[in-house]
Amino acid sequence: MYIGFDIGGTKTEIIVLDAHGEQHFKKRIPTEHDYQGFLNNIESLVLEAERSVGGACSVGIGLPGVLDPRTGLIKNANCTFLNGHQLKKDLDARLNRSVAIANDANCFALSEAVDGAAAxxxxxxxxxxxxxxxxxxxxxxxxxxxxxxxxxxxxxxxxxxxxxxxxxxxxxxxxxxxxxxxxxxxxxxxxxxxxxxxxxxxxxxxxxxxxxxxxxxxxxxxxxxxxxxxxxxxxxxxxxxxxxxxxxxxxxxxxxxxxxxxxxxxxxxxxxxxxxxxxxxxxxxxxxxxxxxxxxx
Ligand SMILES: [Zn+2]
Known part of the structure; x- marks a missing residue:
């Protein structure tokens, strides 16, 4: 199954989709603006979602910024507490898997291309x-x-x-x-x-x-x-x-x-x-x- 996160300035949301795009879990919490606290929240949401669906999931994160392909650092995020951090590296280590990160507009386009209006x-x-x-x-x-x-x-x-x-x-x-x-x-x-x-x-x-x-x-x-x-x-x-x-x-x-x-x-x-x-x-x-x-x- 596939975990998706939407990170906003006020809310952090998580869902779990199966391979057919059916949603099996959803939770929304206030976004923690302390970087270590934010990582803690992501980790505990992943564990909670996986307990709920009964198995390991992949993790993808959409955020209002980008991961600089040269430095690996988050930049241009209006959630400014993320800027300048090795978010992927930090989450990969905590979650023991390769986490995918993309700009939220790219995630929007991907959703519509996979099973949305442009499927x-x-x-x-x-x-x-x-x-x-x-x-x-x-x-x-x-x-x-x-x-x-x-x-x-x-x-x-x-x-x-x-x-x-x-x-x-x-x-x-x-x-x-x-x-x-x-x-x-x-x-x-x-x-x-x-x-x-x-x-x-x-x-x-x-x-x-x-x-x-x-x-x-x-x-x-x-x-x-x-x-x-x-x-x-x-x-x-x-x-x-x-x-x-x-x-x-x-x-x-x-x-x-x-x-x-x-x-x-x-x-x-x-x-x-x-x-x-x-x-x-x-x-x-x-x-x-x-x-x-x-x-x-
Ligand atoms: Zn402009």
Missing amino acids: GKSVVFGVILGTGCGGGLVVNQQVIGGLNANAGEWGHNPLPGFNSEIDGNPVQCFCGGKNCLEKFVSGTGFTRQYNQHSSAQLTGPEIFAKLESGDALAKQCYELFIDQLARALASLINSIDPDAIVVGGGLSNVSRIYDDVKQLIPNYTISDDVVINLYPAKYGDSSGIRGAAWLAR
Whole structure:
């Protein structure tokens, strides 16, 4: 059986899947921010899960950061207590097995490629349109992390075709870049663009409710957002042309975006006759942890 962990800033979650993807155990605890305490918790959760399912399991961990392939150290994790630690080495020693570790967006893409919306597709790109704009690349059900563990970080490419007359004032990103995709096509990017024209500061669901009721500003912002997303996805298709693109995160639940964005993508791809397999995630918020379990398949 396969243990998967999802490590977040507030919660640490564990599940156990069997080879058919059925879930046999699940537990969620607050994330311990002391590194040694964190290792203790992982170890005791693994032991508890294995007692519960009655056998040894593989262990995969998805976290909001990456394992630097050159140094073995965790970097870029917003669970900052993990940064600079040999997490894999430490867990391998404690758990007496080889633990698999990957970025949570890569785990999302793996989950959807193994038995989710893109099951059966060879080259799958997972896109998470939530607080930020994450991404993960999976080929033949293997995560492609890349030489620098940068693969999938499309959210920090500049928005293609940025034009301040259309896209508004230039925006600085925390990563040091300017006009990064995630400042426009994430959930927060969408609300940011609406709220800069509105005196009321609305949430995403409130803006979509206005859109449904025919509000002109909501319509204008939504159409711009779809055009920006089309530009972003077209650059992805021009780069790797995946067999499927699977969308997760809060915006993936907005059913109209799929047909709307597919109509505009051909305006920005090299050929305007393109097949676009763009799907909502099958497992929603559970995809990340399921993909972590599948890391050790
Ligand atoms: Zn950035």
